[in-house]
Amino acid sequence: MSGIEVADLCKRWGAVAAVDNVNFEVKPGTLTVLLGPSGCGKSTTLRLIAGLDSASAGAIRIGGRDVTHAPPAQRGISMVFQSYALFPHLTVEENIIFGLRVRRVSVDERNRRLKKASELLGLGALLQRKPSQLSGGQQQRVALGRAIVAEAPVCLMDEPLSNLDAQLRHDMRKEIRSIQQRLGMTMVYVTHDQIEAMSIADQVVLMRGGVVEQKAMPPELYSRPATTFAARFIGTPPMNLVALSNGTGGAVVRGTDGPPLIEGPGDGLLLGLRPEELRVGASGTLAAEILAVEYHGADSILECRVGDQTLMVRVDGVLRNQIGEKVWLSWADGAAHVFDEKSSRRVDHRPIALGARSEDNRVLHSVS
Template identity: 45%
Template sequence: MASVKFSKVEKSYGTTTVVSELDLELTDGSMTVLVGPSGCGKTTSLRMLAGLEEVTSGSIHIGDRDVTALEPKDRDIAMVFQNYALYPHLTVRENIAFPLRAKKLSRADAHKRADEIGESLGLGKLMDRKPKDLSGGQQQRVAIGRAIIREPAVFLFDEPLSNLDAKLRVETRTELLRLQRKLGITSLYVTHDQEEAMTLSDRIVVMRDGRIAQAGPPEEVYRRPADTFVATFVGSPKMNLIDGAVVAGELRTESGLRMTVGGPDASSVTVGVRADDLILTPASGAAATVELVELLGPRAIITVRAADQQLTSVVEAAALNAITPGATVGLSARDAHRFDVHTGVRIEA
């Protein structure tokens, strides 16, 4: 196990910079998740740590070693890819054992260790099967087992669950988190799925245009987003953002929207309200109208039209009797965030 440190790391292709001044530290034994939209630089950052992309400037350390110029094989890392990359002619046991066989460990010892890891991954009854006889989730667990058997200093995960269906993705995500906690190996995980990032990470790093937009514990990033980009990217449904003025605790827009938000007056501000914090109160003659109700078991996602704004609220299903399509509702915020209307940067209370 080891810590990882990116120091002023940049990556450019000609005149195009895809990662800029990346300063990031992964503490020993942690699970750090890079998340962001396509093209933000997260996969390039992972590949630079793996040695699959050259660093244009800056340095990368694993523990006390500067690995910036080392070959991938010399970095003591193990990587799990999106496409599994299993050997089709080998059994599950042989696939998992392959890294040890490549190091000239005896067949018997390598297979014994592979069986132990396969059992821990729920693959005990599948060890003699070929990859073509496995489900997508089982194949991914084999790929993870092949990474574990190397006992690396650092695990790298490049969107490993994106090819799985929703049910398998949740199950494999849970298993992956359990294993990482058990093994305590420093891990860097890349995904575009913010829900996956929130669930897996000790620390979430939101990237935008090759830079870190915000980094911190997932709860902190969710509760105190640094700007409007992070506010809308992290959280599902995404945060409601409304430009207007706050007068006597009420948000008012030129188009006629009115919402109780509390806090000091502001002549021009962007107010952000999480869907969970947008309270709908049945009210005759109110300016907001319910457009759509999406029932999701015990909760429902409500789409509301208020003046020229489309807003989203999450409510308990038990409260839906008076909140039906076409109903008028009053709006208030249980908790409201404020951002600079020009820069999008968070304004602290």
């Protein structure tokens, strides 16, 4: 088994840096997801690891061996392409064993691996078909089969599920994860889908504009986002970022006169609150006014105004509150994140114990 090390990796096209000083490590037998919006350099990074593009600077080590300038075939990798890259004139079987033929693997060994892969993926009945006679999901399996029979220690996946419908995407992602774990593959997986990333990754490398925003395990990425970008990219709807300002006794939400939420000055800071961690009630910390309600089925999204800012709040089920109604928002200790507005980085903060307020119960009366 071999891990991957990516050190100070750069790829420039003229003056544009598509990948800018990227560093991360993939431990043997684990799955790392390169996540980010389109154009963030995640696919380019994968292509650099595969050797399909050449790095402008930096190093790539696979299994401890420097492969930065090695041709793709000598890196000990297999790859699944976004378009699957199946050979249209070859049968499923020929597609899967294409690489084994190239490498002159013996017929017995070839048949053994083909049998194993086709059983694993349920392709047995389709081996003599041409790719054009297969559905998208089946084509995806063939591409996966081709990667599996290579028995390469490292498998690279370039948005493998983006051409499938939602249900299939969900099933295939579980299947890919289980195959990866069963075969002990080291996998790098590129996607722009945060749910895909969170659900299968051992490690997520979040990228934007060619640089790594944060690399962390999924729970940490969610609970301790390092930047405002990471905070808003993970989670649906994205985290609320509200501007703070200096107030008496600490920082307050800009446009309100209190209460103080964190110690120290508030100017230039952003307070991050996840919509799902906010609670709406007759009493709470922040006074808010409901601007809009969006019903989603299992939950509803409320748009609330606090001071001069707007917050999203996720509440279970159907909400009976009316638009224009005054409510109170509250959250658990430790649910708040603070970021520096300029650098967009996370900053440590000391929260002030939040007492519930309800401003002489006026709100309560109008509800009931």
